[in-house]
Amino acid sequence: MTTSDILRHTQESGDFTRLLESIPYAGYIGLQCDRFGDDIIFRLPRKDSNLGNPMLPAIHGGVIGGFMEVSAAIYLMMSQDTFRLPKIVDFSLDYLRAGLDRETYAECHLTRQGNRVANVMISAWQKSRREPIATARAHFLLDQ
């Protein structure tokens, strides 16, 4: 299957298995996603190799960033009619709380969709959605 076949299959079926298998980095950090109607919740199950600070212990901040980046790209692709993963242009990330060694969740929101660029907001949490561990926004270049 080519990438566009996989994206078409994912959009039509809502089954992310093939898409996630096709992105080695997503598998490397262990990213999962589930669709609930139009909503998608991204999950990062706990994983030893994702840890940074060994004293808390806490998930490496870079992994939290990578998790949110992949989530935003998949979310944006699902809201488009094209079957290509969008290119990230920039990413701005605020760390609000330590990401402890437990499952982490993320959800995305399309803030603005232009002709060429889209702005996506991402929020990641663990214990409660009302207590995010990180928030981010990203710009993506859309395929013409």
Place this chain on the structure above:
Amino acid sequence: MTDKVLVDRVARFINILNQARDLGLAVADADSGQLTLCLPYSEKIIGNPETRVIHGGAITTLMDTTSGSVMICALDEFELCPTLDLRVDYMRPAEPDKAVYARAEIRKMTRNIVFTRCEAYQEGGEVIATCVGTFMRIGREATPKAYRDMIMGTEQ
């Protein structure tokens, strides 16, 4: 402090971070107030299998680790400085099969905050990404003495 002392301190610090160890991050160069880390190419961090380009997330981790460790090259004693925020600009995709380097420097350090800048590049190539970061100084006492001694290389 000689560069070798700084290289060893940073190497001991990044070696206790599971994700940094798993990615194979290594110290390429350390000097007063600046640090260069290297991320080797590997299949597991590919973002797009058709182009074999590594994912931006791995570059974010490289730049977060480099920016978050550069304080070791400026402080006499180890202090863990949690990341407050990062802003990453992706200029161009990294070439497959080649290592990526990140060079971070401290722009300003105050009693509470460290401001950093970082650039990611490949050998002989243009800049791939840049990153501006701010880090919180929570004080050396926030890190257990045994860890500090281990990183400083002053264990008994």
